[in-house]
Amino acid sequence: MNKHSLQQYSATAKLLHWIIGVTIITLICVGIYMANIDFDGNGGVRSQxxxxxxxxxxxxxxxxxxxxLWRTFTTYPASNAAHKKWEIVLSKIVHGILYIMAFSxxxxxxxxxxxxxSTVSVYGLFTLPPLVKEDPPMGETWALIHEFGGYALIAVIVIHAAGALKHHIIDRDDTLRRMLPFSR
Ligand code: HEM
Structure with a gap:
């Protein structure tokens, strides 16, 4: 089968899209909350x-x-043929930025x-090795990158969702439907 010949995203592609999307939005909300609560009053909650x-x-x-890996080795739908060139270019740029930010x-x-x-334990099951060497002043720089990255990510998610809603409500095409969990 041609790599772009599908009409719908596969069940796995949809599952990964929505699990990652909802989890990232939750991480942004929890991240902003925990970084701004009073340490003395909420010490236990904050560290949890x-x-x-x-x-x-x-x-x-x-x-x-x-x-x-899934996207590289499986088939996925091509852009809607009715979409204008600028819409296709813009959506590819936004998707690229989302991929980069979901890693960075x-x-x-x-x-x-x-x-x-500080150690990075995954739910207490195992601990990851340090990614870089200990250097608290550099930690400040990473903290700034993480903080501003979070705010930039909110803006990119809003643009991404606005594009999907524009196609669904104004153009009335299948762009959003083909990524929805229970649509055929
Ligand atoms: C997709 C994954 C992630 C997203 C979207 C995310 C998002 C955020 C956001 C928005 C903040 C608030 C920044 C602020 O207002 O200062 C934050 C704080 C924080 N994040 Fe993440 N984060 C992610 C993954 C991680 C990971 C994997 C780690 C560590 C292993 C981490 C460690 C921290 C720490 C320590 C803070 C608090 C910084 C402070 O107290 O100033 N985050 N995160």
Whole structure:
């Protein structure tokens, strides 16, 4: 079968898309909350949230590796033939940025923790080796990259969702439907 001949995304592609999407949005919300709560008053809650945030962020990194492998070795639908050239170019740029950020957010978080000398345990099951050597001043730089990356990611997700809704509501085409879990 031609790599682009499908009309629908496969069940695995849909599952990975929605699990990763919902998890990343949750990580952004929890990340902003935990980085801004009062340390003294919420010490226990805060460190539990840090542990969950770090573990779940590493799971997203693993899922992204699966997603790239799946996309590389399986068939997926071509762009809708009715879409204009600029829409196709813009959507490819936005998708590219989303892929880059879905990798760079967990990697910058991991690098930040390693720079500060903090371990990265995945739900207490195993501990990852440090990604970079301990260097607290560099940790500040990774923290800035992670923080601004998070805000930039919100903007890119909004653009991505707005594009999908524009095709669904204004153009009334199948762009969103073919990625929805139970559509045929
Ligand atoms: C897709 C994955 C991830 C996303 C979308 C994400 C997003 C965020 C966001 C938006 C913040 C708030 C930044 C701020 O306002 O200062 C944050 C904080 C944080 N993240 Fe992540 N993160 C991810 C993965 C990770 C991973 C894998 C780690 C570590 C292994 C990590 C460690 C941290 C830490 C330590 C903070 C708190 C920084 C501080 O206290 O200033 N994150 N994250």
């Amino acid at each position: 949230l840090y542990g969950l945030h770090k573990s779940t962020g590493i799971v997203v990194l693993g899922l992204m590796v699966c997603r790239v 957010m967990p990697l910058s978080g991991w690098a930040m923790s390693s720079s500060y000398g």
